[in-house]
Amino acid sequence: MDRRTFITKAGVAAGGAAAASVSLAAPALAQSNPKIRWRLTSSFPNTLDTIYGGAQVLSKAVSAMTDGQFTVDVFPAGELVPGLQALDAVQNGTVEAAHTVAYYYVGKDPTFAIPSSIPFGLNARQQNAWLYHGGGNELVNEFLGKYNIVAMPGGNTGTQMGGWFRKEVNSLADLNGLKMRIAGLAGRVMQPLGLVPQQLAGGDIYPALERGTIDATEWVGPYDDEKLGFYQVAKFYYYPAFWEAGPSVHFMFGKDKYEALPEAYKAVLDAAAKAANVNMLAQYDVNNMRAIRSLVGKGVQLRSLPRDVLDAAYGEAMKLYASLSAENAEWKKMYEPWNTFRSQSYEWFRVAEYTNDSYAYAQQAAGK
The missing domain is CATH 3.40.190.10 (Periplasmic binding protein-like II)
Known part of the structure; x- marks a missing residue:
């Protein structure tokens, strides 16, 4: 066999091997990054673009980071369940996720207030510090585990008005x-x-x-x-x-659904929730400074x-x-x-x- 024939045949063989390796790898890739679609119910109406928008930030980020393989469809309060029943909808499996405030559920247990805000508590920076690096998230998720829920901070309004x-x-x-x-x-x-x-x-x-x-x-x-x-x-x-003083909004996920996710998707959810958390507080700080002037101008x-x-x-x-x-x-x-x-x-x-x-x-x- 001359050198030219050998190179041609070797090239064909190599191309075939490469094609085979791609075809063999594709199913493995699909298995590690499966197509998953979740539904998220918000406790907020979509007219409140900043607080409701926190869930949209997460949804867009999750989809973008997974090339559309993992999607989270967001529904405003009342479309699937009433706003104050968002946690219950996750707990009973009606939806996979919720965007809500933990203190809405103090009727179940007053402990639900601490992950969000209690009177004379932490401001937004202190709240984030406690949750992320002061042991807060661990305590919160240990408590929520009894409700078959895993939570991540997903927004903060800053100090509210009385x-x-x-x-x-x-x-x-x-x-x-x-x-x-x-x-x-x-x-x-x-x-x-x-x-x-x-x-x-x-x-x-x-x-x-x-x-x-x-x-x-x-x-x-x-x-x-x-x-x-x-x-x-x-x-x-x-x-x-x-x-x-600095109330946290939380993403709440069904624990079974969350634990079944590939590790890559868990990391994506974590990054997306943090993005939503930072973004909401920044938006409120800008929007509120403009709105307070507007309200005073209207005679408030x-x-x-x-x-x-x-x-x-x-x-x-x-x-x-x-x-x-x-x-x-x-x-x-x-x-x-x-x-x-x-x-x-x-x-x-x-x-x-x-x-x-x-x-x-x-x-x-x-x-x-």
């Missing part, structure tokens, strides 16, 4: 008998002070406030609140929401919550946490390490963050 009131609140006495939509454990803190807490999903708040079924409401902050139109039926806008009256309200609420919060620690083992297991982290984080933030912010904000307010 809410919309039809009448001015000048002192603690003005809360007596006031019916207010208020989330998480805040209602249990405020109830001994005379407030009558109500639990309503986002889409149900405006009509209740308009009809006078409730006298006040809190939701998130200027951007979302303006979209929901609360300023049209209540003109006094109070701050801050001491019960939500900004007010700070009276000091006697804050002092009384702080005292009630600490009593509630001590009581829950004595009677609820699940709460105690998560709260005690959380509280240690809170104390140490506050100590550090007072050194640099607080002093820097306080001075700079005072100078800006003075027009310097």
Whole structure:
């Protein structure tokens, strides 16, 4: 056989071998990256583009990182299940995932509040620090394992506003008998002070406030609140929401479905959830600074919550946490390490963050 014939035949053979190796590899690749489609129900209406949009950020990122092999279809509150039943839909297998706030489910166990926010708790940075590197995620998922759920942080609103009131609140006495939509454990803190807490999903708040079924409401902050139109039926806008200094929104996945995923897809979900977490907070920081100016321009009256309200609420919060620690083992297991982290984080933030912010904000307010 001459050299030219040998090279030609060898080339054909090599090409055939390469083709064979590709055909053999393709099924293995498909097995390691299977086609998976999940459904995710949100606790939020799609009109609230920032908080609802967190799930869309995850969906787009998951699809892009897997070349469309792993997709997550997002459904707004009410389309598959009511917004406040998102966790239940994951737990019973109606959907594979949810985008929700853990404190919506304090009726099941007050411990659900800690992963999101509890009165006089952590700001957004401290919350992320606790969840990602302070042992929080591990404690949260140990607790949620009893509900067959795995969770990942999937957004944060930053410190929220204290809410919309039809009448001015000048002192603690003005809360007596006031019916207010208020989330998480805040209602249990405020109830001994005379407030009558109500639990309503986002889409149900405006009509209740308009009809006078409730006298006040809190939701998130200027951007979302303006979209929901609360300023049209209540003109006094109070701050801050001491019960939500940095509330986390979570992605919740069915534990069985999550554990069945290839490791690569688990890594994709983790990266996508972190992207959604960072993006939501940044969006709110931009949107709220514009919306607050817009609301004031529409005649909204900004007010700070009276000091006697804050002092009384702080005292009630600490009593509630001590009581829950004595009677609820699940709460105690998560709260005690959380509280240690809170104390140490506050100590550090007072050194640099607080002093820097306080001075700079005072100078800006003075027009310097």
